[in-house]
Amino acid sequence: MLRYIIQRLIGMIVVMFLVVTIVFVIVRVTPGDPAAVMLGPEATQADIEGLRAKLGLDRSLPVQYGYYLLQLLRGDLGQSIFLGQPVAHALAERAEPTFFLTLFSILIASAIALPVGIYAAVKRGSFFDQTATALAMFAASIPSFWLGLLLMQVFAVRYGLFPVSGYGGPDTSFGERMMHLVLPSFALGIVSSALIMRFTRASMLDVLGDDYVRTARAKGLNGRRVVMKHAFKNALIPILTVIGLTAAVLISGAVVTETVFGLPGVGNLVVSAVMRRDYPVIQGALLVIAALYVLINFAIDMLYLAVDPRVRY
Missing domain, CATH: 1.10.3720.10 (MetI-like)
Incomplete structure (x- = not known):
């Protein structure tokens, strides 16, 4: 029984790791720039690039993914861009x-x-x-x-x-x-x-x-x-x-x-x-x-x- 529970817990961790990876990739490959959406149609390219750098969106996907995993390991789901409060x-x-x-x-x-x-x-x-x-x-x-x-x-x-x-x-x-x-x-x-x-x-x-x-x-x-x-x-x-x-x-x-x-x-x-x-x-x-x-x-x-x-x- 204990062995089964341990195996299930390990399986749950593997499943969640796969979910984290899939969600991260799908969200970022969808068309559109969140920085441009936030600033509106009147924003300049310089404003958009500045916001992208502030949000870390100008980094490569592997770097963003690494930061995201470290963030999750700390129990932090991130900060909402629009709501201005922690996602949790x-x-x-x-x-x-x-x-x-x-x-x-x-x-x-x-x-x-x-x-x-x-x-x-x-x-x-x-x-x-x-x-x-x-x-x-x-x-x-x-x-x-x-x-x-x-x-x-x-x-x-x-x-x-x-x-x-x-x-x-x-x-x-x-x-x-x-x-x-x-x-x-x-x-x-x-x-x-x-x-x-x-x-x-x-x-x-x-x-x-x-x-x-x-x-x-x-x-x-x-x-x-x-x-x-x-x-x-x-x-x-x-x-x-x-x-x-x-x-x-x-x-x-x-x-x-x-x-x-x-x-x-x-x-x-x-x-x-x-x-x-x-x-x-x-x-x-x-x-x-x-x-x-x-x-x-x-x-x-x-x-x-x-x-x-x-x-x-």
Whole structure:
């Protein structure tokens, strides 16, 4: 077990090194000069060259890459060019709405997908199973931003039950800020539930046909106990995998939803940084998102031990 954890940690370091290299190269080979973008169209060539020298953009790529690696080893993600503050501080300020949006979306998706997927597997071939499968396919094809606009029009504009957009001011209470996340969370949760529901149904179907399930039923055990204690517990590993990967995708992919609802999250920050060619923010955000992917995968592997004692690393 300890050997496996050490191997995974080494693998995580290698993956992050590759991510750092790829992000550094991609950001710098894209067309455009950040110094010219910052100074505007009226800037002279001398002004642009002076700013490039100040930002270190006049050095060769290997030299910039070396400085960047040393900077990361010190735990410094750099200084935002436009915001004038450390990238880590800028990401921390935007982390709350993105974190809670992801958390609520996963909870909503799981609350919808798990019971529907389990019952659809138990009632395989029934009208409920066919309807649930069709609705899951329909939900998977709905763009989250379109669903968000629809929810906004109905529940915010027409009935006034929730805020239309934004995240409240500095003095807004925590409860009021969470109210701003209800509609975007449902928009992402409903779309994400489709994949989780289909995986739950498929995993349960694989388990329900096993011999030990038929034996438990033959012994006269309660049907609900057979499904939940015996079948669902053994079908949980692929379900945990897809839930974890969905959470990782939501962290990095909620950009459009955050933009539609005017949420000051990490996605909005990345979009602004790309438009302004703010290299440090782009690199820092991508590295943090990649690190979260790696950590979530590692956490899922550790959860396998908790849900299935037969797993050995």
